[in-house]
Amino acid sequence: MAEKMATREAYGNALAELGDKYDFVVMDADLAAATKTGTFKKKFPNRFFDCGIAEGNMVSAAAGIATTGVVPFVSSFAMFAAGRAYEQVRNSVGYPHLNVKIGATHAGITVGEDGATHQCNEDLALMRTIPGMVIINPADAQETRAAVEAAINYQGPVYIRLGRAAVPTVTEEGSFQIGKGLVLGEGKDITVVATGYMVHLALEAREILAAEGISVRVINIATIKPLDTELIVAAARETGAIITAEEHSIIGGLGSAVAEAVSETCPVPVSRIGVPDCYGRSGTVPAMLEYMHLTTADIVARVREVLAKK
Amino acid sequence: MDAKKLEKLADLARNIRVGVIEGTYHAKSGHPGGSLSIADILTYLYFEEMNVDPKNPKDPARDRFVLSKGHTAPALYATLAERGYFPKSDLATLRKIDSHLQGHPDMKGTPGVDMTTGSLGLGISAAAGMALSAKYKNADYRVYAILGDGESEEGQVWEAAMFAAHYKLDNLVAFLDLNGLQIDGKITEVMNPMPHDEKFLAFGWHVITINAHSFEEIAAALAEARTVKGKPTMIIANSVKGKGVSFMENQVGWHGKAPNDEEYKQAIAELMGEGK
Numbered sequence: 001m002a003e004k005m006a007t008r009e010a011y012g013n014a015l016a017e018l019g020d021k022y023d024f025v026v027m028d029a030d031l032a033a034a035t036k037t038g039t040f041k042k043k044f045p046n047r048f049f050d051c052g053i054a055e056g057n058m059v060s061a062a063a064g065i066a067t068t069g070v071v072p073f074v075s076s077f078a079m080f081a082a083g084r085a086y087e088q089v090r091n092s093v094g095y096p097h098l099n100v101k102i103g104a105t106h107a108g109i110t111v112g113e114d115g116a117t118h119q120c121n122e123d124l125a126l127m128r129t130i131p132g133m134v135i136i137n138p139a140d141a142q143e144t145r146a147a148v149e150a151a152i153n154y155q156g157p158v159y160i161r162l163g164r165a166a167v168p169t170v171t172e173e174g175s176f177q178i179g180k181g182l183v184l185g186e187g188k189d190i191t192v193v194a195t196g197y198m199v200h201l202a203l204e205a206r207e208i209l210a211a212e213g214i215s216v217r218v219i220n221i222a223t224i225k226p227l228d229t230e231l232i233v234a235a236a237r238e239t240g241a242i243i244t245a246e247e248h249s250i251i252g253g254l255g256s257a258v259a260e261a262v263s264e265t266c267p268v269p270v271s272r273i274g275v276p277d278c279y280g281r282s283g284t285v286p287a288m289l290e291y292m293h294l295t296t297a298d299i300v301a302r303v304r305e306v307l308a309k310k
Numbered sequence: 311m312d313a314k315k316l317e318k319l320a321d322l323a324r325n326i327r328v329g330v331i332e333g334t335y336h337a338k339s340g341h342p343g344g345s346l347s348i349a350d351i352l353t354y355l356y357f358e359e360m361n362v363d364p365k366n367p368k369d370p371a372r373d374r375f376v377l378s379k380g381h382t383a384p385a386l387y388a389t390l391a392e393r394g395y396f397p398k399s400d401l402a403t404l405r406k407i408d409s410h411l412q413g414h415p416d417m418k419g420t421p422g423v424d425m426t427t428g429s430l431g432l433g434i435s436a437a438a439g440m441a442l443s444a445k446y447k448n449a450d451y452r453v454y455a456i457l458g459d460g461e462s463e464e465g466q467v468w469e470a471a472m473f474a475a476h477y478k479l480d481n482l483v484a485f486l487d488l489n490g491l492q493i494d495g496k497i498t499e500v501m502n503p504m505p506h507d508e509k510f511l512a513f514g515w516h517v518i519t520i521n522a523h524s525f526e527e528i529a530a531a532l533a534e535a536r537t538v539k540g541k542p543t544m545i546i547a548n549s550v551k552g553k554g555v556s557f558m559e560n561q562v563g564w565h566g567k568a569p570n571d572e573e574y575k576q577a578i579a580e581l582m583g584e585g586k
Contacts, residue, residue, distance in 0.1 A: 025446065049442065049477070057435045057469035064439025067417070067425060069370060070446065072439075088432055088466075096417050096426040 004166035007196075008105040010141035011162050012036025014148035015073060015103075016043045022152050024071040024101075027062055029055045035075040035105040035162075055085040059100070063092035066099045071152065074100065078107035078161060082123035093157045094130040101151045102159045107137075108247035109280045109288045110165040110197055119280035119288075124224050125252025127159045134178060135224040137161040137246075137254075139199035140169040143222055146176035154178060161224075163197050163247070165285045170200050171220065181228035187217030190303055190310075191235040191242050195221045195254045198245035198273070198294065205299035216303060224254055229261045236266040241306050243271045245299055250274035271306050273299060311526050319525045322392060323353040327554045327581050329388025329401050335574040337405035340413070343564040345385035347489045347522065347549040348456055352389040354528045355454055364394040367421045373451050374440050376425040378433030379458035379487060380414040381566070386423070387411050395422035431464030433457075434484060438474040441482035441542070455484040460492030462503040468513065474542040475514030482542040483535045486510075487522065489551035491562045510544040522547035554581055 015026055016039045025047045032038035032050065041048035051058035055076050062072040074081065081104040082089065093100045104123060111119045127135045134154060138144040144162065151158040175182055184199070185206045194202035199220045206216040217239055219231060236242055242262060244255040255272030262270050275292050289295050326349045334340035356362065360373040377386045384404060391398040396410075403409035410419040414428025424440075427433035437455040444451055461467060474482050486506055494500045503509075510517045516538045520527035528547075535543035551565070552558030555577040569577055 047446075051473060052469075052476075054466075054469035054472065056431070056466045057438075057473050060432045060435030060466070061439035061442065061470070061473060063432075064376075064425065064436030064441075065443045065446075066439075067374075067436070068440055068443040068447070068449075070443050087429060088435075091426070091429045092432045092436060 004168050005141040006164055006166045007138050007141060007144045007162040008036045008164060010144035011103050011105065011148060011160070012039035014145040015040040018149055018152060019044050019047065024073060024152060025049060025065065027051050027058050027072055027074045029053055029058050029076045029080065031076055035103065037075045037103070055080045056088045059085040059088035060092040062100045063096065063098045071099050071101065073103050075103040075105065077118060078104035078120035078123040079118055082126050082159065083120055086126050090130050094133055097132050097156050099155055100157050103162060104159060105162040106164045107161045108163060108197065109275060109292055110163050110247060110285050112164065112285045112288055113282050115282040116279040121249040121275040121280065122252070123161060124248050124254065128225055128252060128257065132156060133225060134158045135161070136178070136222055137196040137224055138222050139196060139220050140167050140171055142169050142173055143171045143176050147222065150176065150178050161196060165197065167197055168200050170203055176222060179223050179226045179228060181231040182220045183217060183231070184220050185216065185218040187215040188239055189215045190307055191217040191219060191239045192245055192299060192303070193219045193221055193232060193235070193242055193254065193258050194245040195224065197247045201296045202245050202299055204296040205303065208296070208300050209303055214303065214307065221254060224257060227257050227261060229265070232258055232261055233265045236262045236268045241269045241310050243273060243299070243302050243306060245273040247294060248274055250276060269306060269310065271302055273302055311529060316525055319353055319357065322357055323350050324581055325392050326353055326385060326388040328578060329391060329398065330384045331555070331569060331574060331577045331581065333384040333387060333401045333404035334568040336402040338568045339405060340384050340568055341381045341566045342384065342569065343491070343551040343558055343561070344379060344458060344487065344489065345382040346553045346555060346558065347551045348382055348385050348487050349553065350523050350525060351456060351485050351528055351547060352385055354525055354532070356389050356393045358529065359532050360454065361451070364422065367395060371449065371451055374424045374437070374453045376433045376437040376453070376455040377415055377427055378437065378455050379430065379461050380427030380433060383413065383415050386415060387420070390420070390422040430458065430461040431466030434467055435470040435473070437484065438470050438479060438482060441474065441479040442477050444481050445477065445479065452481045452483065457484055457486045459486060459488045459490065459497050459503065460500070462486065462506060463501045471510060471513040471515065478540045479542045480539050483532065483545065484542065485545045485547050487549050488546055489549045491551045491560070491565065493565050495562055506546050514541055516541050516543045517546065518543065519546045519548065522549035523553060556580055
């Protein structure tokens with residue numbers, strides 16, 4: 001595994017790099033230093049618009065910009081981009097299907113010390129309910145860059161979920177495609193479907209279990225919507241059980257999406273690893289992962305548990 | 311303004327008011343009160359002020375209009391039909407399941423609608439975004455919007471006010487339809503948003519106050535707005551909710567109610583008489 005980088009940082013780098021190739025503008029709500037859109041701002045000051053701490057206006061203004069044929073990226077923390085501005089995303093962007101790209105950073109509990117108010121564990125659930133919204137939750141820096149470029153080339157609203165904590169690169173260049181999941185490790189006993197931050201932990205769990213003779217398939221679902229149902233249902237059919245892993249509420253996110261797809265097509269046991277129905281708290285990233293039972297060891301334990309009942 | 315032009319504009323505004331009544335009557339729901347209060351402003355915008363072409367409604371160089379108070383869509387639809395964007399007969403399909411005329415403006419469905427609106431406060435931000443894009447692209451189109459007075463209770467209106475002033479959007483002109491009434495009663499009693507003039511001045515806008523039913527005052531304000539550099543213009547338009555239909559005027563009950571058969575006949579008769 002290569003050097004670690006937070007997906008928010010990869011996002012800022014991608015915007016700055018792709019700014020040479022594509023015509024788009026970037027908006028932020030006073031968080032450019034944290035969302036890393038500041039990297040773009042430094043290179044293209046005339047294409048960067050700070051909107052101040054007013055996320056609702058930022059999203060609707062971006063919608064107005066999009067009507068004129070200019071592509072805007074809007075960035076804030078997920079809590080404010082998807083939470084505070086939910087209604088603007090739904091009514092100004094989603095309903096008219098405008099070409100607005102939302103780069104939402106600091107998603108999930110790996111925000112860490114800022115605590116519950118800033119740990120958005122609901123954004124995937126909120127965004128999934130918006131018809132026509134493409135939702136991408138990249139696993140690493142490589143996938144983030146590819147997702148940003150794919151979003152630029154896609155006509156319509158895209159929500160990209162990004163993290164604050166550094167993650168190793170687990171995907172290969174050229175592997176990302178909107179709507180396509182990736183098998184990162186073959187296996188026949190059970191499948192772990194993971195997204196975002198949890199993907200590298202799922203791969204670690206796979207290694208540990210392989211040593212015990214348990215064969216775990218690991219699927220990276222970067223595109224939460226539209227979901228790669230075909231890949232997931234094939235895994236259900238071939239391995240007979242699925243565990244989902246996400247740094248998001250177990251309600252409404254990847255776990256729900258996978259359970260919906262599997263139960264309607266090929267019902268097998270689906271067990272969800274994610275943030276239980278509770279709020280986060282302040283703590284370091286490792287402390288938060290332990291507190292929410294989102295560690296590699298938790299995935300290993302869940303695999304044994306599900307296999308014992310299989 | 312010469313008498314001939316005034317007469318022409320009055321005729322158009324009357325037709326638009328008739329369109330509002332036709333639409334809401336056939337829909338058996340909708341918002342006639344606040345639609346009638348903005349009919350004169352819409353008339354002037356679409357027939358005198360704005361550079362638009364109904365044959366080319368997506369022309370990138372066109373001026374834009376955003377009805378931030380989206381519930382008064384019947385007035386916008388009647389104006390667009392009068393201007394030739396779609397047949398006037400469509401107005402009777404308002405709010406019907408197979409109609410392109412949604413209860414609130416839908417830019418994907420209706421020719422001439424530049425922005426989807428309806429949720430209050432969102433439209434003015436979108437209009438500011440369009441104006442910012444014109445600055446970014448060095449395009450010379452202008453952007454017009456109409457806000458409701460009740461709508462100005464939405465916090466997002468003031469976020470947009472800051473944004474438009476901060477980016478010196480002198481290509482943005484907004485009207486505030488000050489008819490003094492909202493669903494639950496007088497705006498001063500429900501949640502007083504006044505004084506609008508001092509507030510928008512403090513937010514860095516150029517502010518003009520006019521009578522919303524005087525074409526001469528509307529024309530003068532829009533001409534003045536074109537001379538303003540470095541700031542957006544807010545035209546506070548003192549209006550009469552339900553203007554043109556005696557029993558609807560200044561009646562809060564006509565915010566979101568359709569006329570019945572008898573009221574419909576009387577409203578049309580009054581409007582046709584007014585235009586003669």
